[in-house]
Amino acid sequence: MGSTCQDNKALKEKLIKNVKKEVKQIMEEAVTKKFVHEESASITSLCAAVEACVSHGLKRRALGLFKSSSTTALLHKIAKAFQPAANVVQLIAEVENCDPNKRSSSSGGSESASKLGVKPPLQKRNSVATMKYLWIRLALIEKHLAKIVDYIVANSSKYYEKDALVADPDYGTILSSLLVGPCALDYSKLRTAEHFWTDPPADELVQRHRISSGQFPTPASPPAHKRPGLHYKGSTGFSNSDDNMRSKDYVESLHQNSKSTLLYGKNNVVVYMKDGSEPLAGYLSLHQCGEALLLKWTPNQLMNGCTETGVHDKSVYWEHALNVAVHETVYVHCHQGPESDWIALVGQDGVQRPPIHFPRGGHLLAFLSCLENGLLPHGILDPPLWSQRGKGKVFPKLRRKGSSRFHTSTSPLAREESTTEDLVSEKGTTDFVFRIVYPNFTRTYPQGKMLEDMLEYPVWQSSPSTPKSSIPPTTPRSTPLHSVSTTSSTSSSRSLDQQCSVQEPGEPIQVVCQTMKKQIISRAFYGWLAHCRHLRTVRTHLVGLVRSDIVKSENPTDATQGLTEEKWKELQVSGTVDMKEIYRLVYFGGMAHSLRKQLWPIMLSGKLEGEDPEALRREYEDKMSEWLAVEAIVRQRDKETMAQNLAKLSSEGGNSSDPQPSPKVLHTHESNEVFVDAEETLSSEPTEGNRNQKLRSVESTTASPLKQSILSEKRAENGDVVNIKASNSSNSPREKPREVSFQADTPVFFDPSPNKHDDDDDSDVSSGGESPVATRGGVYSNEILESFGLNLHRIDKDVKRCDRNHWYFTESNLDKLRNVMCTYVWEHMEMGYVQGMCDLAAPLLVILDDEAIAYGCFRNLMERMSANFPSGGGAMDAHFANMRSLLQVLDHDLFALIRQNGDYTHFYFCYRWFLLDFKREFSYDDVFLVWETIWAARHIASADYGLFLALALLAYYRDIILANSMDFTDIIKFFNEMAERHDAKAILQIARSLVLQLQTLIENK
């Protein structure tokens, strides 16, 4: 007995020790590698160790289950009472139901769904082991394992023998606390092959683009053309708020995976940048993806980027990262120096990549032999590496001169190489130039060469001042072509003609020259023709979109800093405040946040003095008291119908054999149709008190106190009008609900201020005068009551889900938003509430924090915005049409893509942008900046600045859109996923430059 006890103790000790060891292992892995892969072997061993502990002393019989994995059965048992366990059970079920070929993955980037996508290959690979520990693995990855084990320990008496490990007072708690660490880790996953069939998320597209275009960064600068260009180049400076995730994913893509085979990898390979900046060390890898070979070099700063302490911008490193398709590379220049060996790759385009330096010691040779192997079977290195018995691959035995002999005659680059050799290396180093040759394509190759030579030769002949030997090595071979494209077409083609005639040309060369000449001329002609056509479009359609006077950011003062507090003080002191200057400053640089509260009303009203806040407040309160009274009536009616409905419902529920179909039942009281929303009425019950409070608060501030009680009802002279008088009676509408009974089609007469009743008939207090109910104390027809009631429900629904994640919108501030909304809608009953209005009012309220002023601003804002709303005047269609024309003029490639994909010429993907003035596209702080820029732009640059913002968004991502040839759905998805993550400053800058571009274009017509 004693000995078994001892044995048992030793066993438990051993089990726990195993777990400790595995936890230590996995935590170390997490620390050193910065991430743990889901398929890491350490996870499997940890799972095994946990399994051993948990199954120790398990009462199998008690579970009534004799499955192979009884811990899984245990999990199923506790799942009934314990939620995390239930979640894991659900995941298991999903994985098990998964056919190995089936992946469920979502575009929404769901964690669990994409994880499931990884599971099936696990089953295939080592199904027995994995399936056995499946629940533990899943629980670990889902971070539930510690909780579940804790639960098992706490309830061990039910499921375990007395001497089980988990039932042990010490070991049990040790076990669960050991697992807390691993459960806190994030486990990464590889993309499975199946991911390539699903659409990559916007993030990934942006990241891919950043990597592929990183070498040739194009800074976002406003185009300054002599002749306005018709195309803008994608100016893409991406924000990199989540670079860490990206670099993590990217680094993972460097590993061997199912899509690409890793042929070679070497760390601390140094690359010297062209721009002369500090050389960077990084990881060089060679991948085989299908037929293609890819050479990647990633700076170390990105490799261990996940938790790099530096806050500074990583984008500079992304720009340096190399990603070279080997099949586009023609030459590999090798140079063996005393310090290091280096290679330089020269592409088909003649552009040399930054030199890559290997540490001494055979790394260069190893790389080349990997490259040579990777090129097989289609490509070879010329000259090939030599094989030497015992030593493997060696460099071909060719001396320095020999290497240059290979290509001096054919390529200026080889010449260049030979000159640099002479300069740099005299210490018995060995240099080589390898050509990458695809024997299958050799037939086309010499031809290409011939053409190149033909083009180069005459140019250098025709510039005798430059001796052939001193041709600067940086001169690209494309010089002659370049000159053709930049200078006027006729002269250049003539010069080409002359150049060609200088040489003693053979027949074929002459023919080629002729063809080229024709092509160049025709291209120039078509270019000119297209330009003319675009100009015509510009003239006819787009003149009205921008202001003709170009306002400059630097004149009279530099406006790029925007309207700062100092600037504002300065303006006030000097007494030269004029609206134009404010607009100009704001347009080019926004305004200081602290000024917004003061200046937004001014900007929106367009008047320096703004609107009289007192008058506005009075008006607002008057309007509010009107609709509050109507709301009280509506609520009352709601409640009555509710009661009726409930009665009906319960009677109906009791009679289950009732054959009458439900819609009919509801239609019997159709007149009250809109007020039967049970949820609304029920949920409004607790807030009834609030409403009354609100009423009272209004009373206290309003000139004519309103006691919103319904004192009496009486038939008016026409016999069909109910006259409700407000009086000083203390009765609240809630206390006297039954006094008022409404009948269908009964107009209600409501007079909130009996004292003024006499002169009400001819005095119109409201300023708007548009509203059918604008007079204080008026006849509210049933129609108005119903319609306002309907709007109230809609407002309530949207207000409570408006920007809930923003700190400002607490319960009480949401009430303010509701008041603003209701007041506006009450005043504009013909339009009513339309979804999106809340979104437009919310930022105003956040900045102004004052109902009445926010209301005034919102009203001003809506003067422009209401046309965008459905039934508001069809401005949206006009926007889409303008977008079309603008895109055609400003970015023909993108326009061509859109036209090719036919189905989105309607530009509906911009719908939300225009409806909400980009409010949902940018983060809250950026919305402020974007909005004030739009408002200022009306007076500075364009009344339709939104169009240019939309174009700027397209321009910013144009390369991604083009590279992935996105269709309508792709583009909607892309922008919905990128919402609130755009770089507002960069996009505003592009938009401003687009306006300028169009202005110049029009000016030069």
Added chain:
Amino acid sequence: MATRKKVLLKVIILGDSGVGKTSLMNQYVNKKFSNQYKATIGADFLTKEVMVDDRIVTMQIWDTAGQERFQSLGVAFYRGADCCVLVFDVSAPNTFKSLDSWRDEFLIQASPRDPENFPFVLVGNKVDLDNRAVPQKRGQQWAQSKNNMPYFETSAKEGINVEQAFQTIAKNALAQETEVDIYNEFPDHITINNDTRNVRSDNCSC
């Protein structure tokens, strides 16, 4: 490999504002519920790959704005739909009453090949709430009267019945499928069957 076909099913979710269309979609695709969703403006969609009768299909689930004022946008988004999900809130009878109009509007705007047999699925959402106002029987009766469409009572919040509803949606949509050859570079111009509607090939005449 080269003969592998990928099936894309376009599913449109319709219903009054606030019935939980966005929540349903996100619960199904992302297995998440959030009370932070904003009113949908314009349209959004998520995709999910599912297994239906041993075939992998990609569901493209479109979430639309709920206010009837935005129905005119439908033309742009409804085109080529394979199934339409009508959603109402079991605690709000109004949302149940507008089902007819949503269904009619969809049929007008999407103008499916065979409107009589176009697959609809009815979903009564928010069954987790206590203040239920539309009895199950009514939902069933309505669904029955409309060509016997399937009816599900769900809770996007609790994840009740969501999976089942969408499985049925996928199944019914598949009967109506539009095959797109993913290996073709220009899938938009290929129509597999003569009788299948040519979803995107109609060149915009505007």
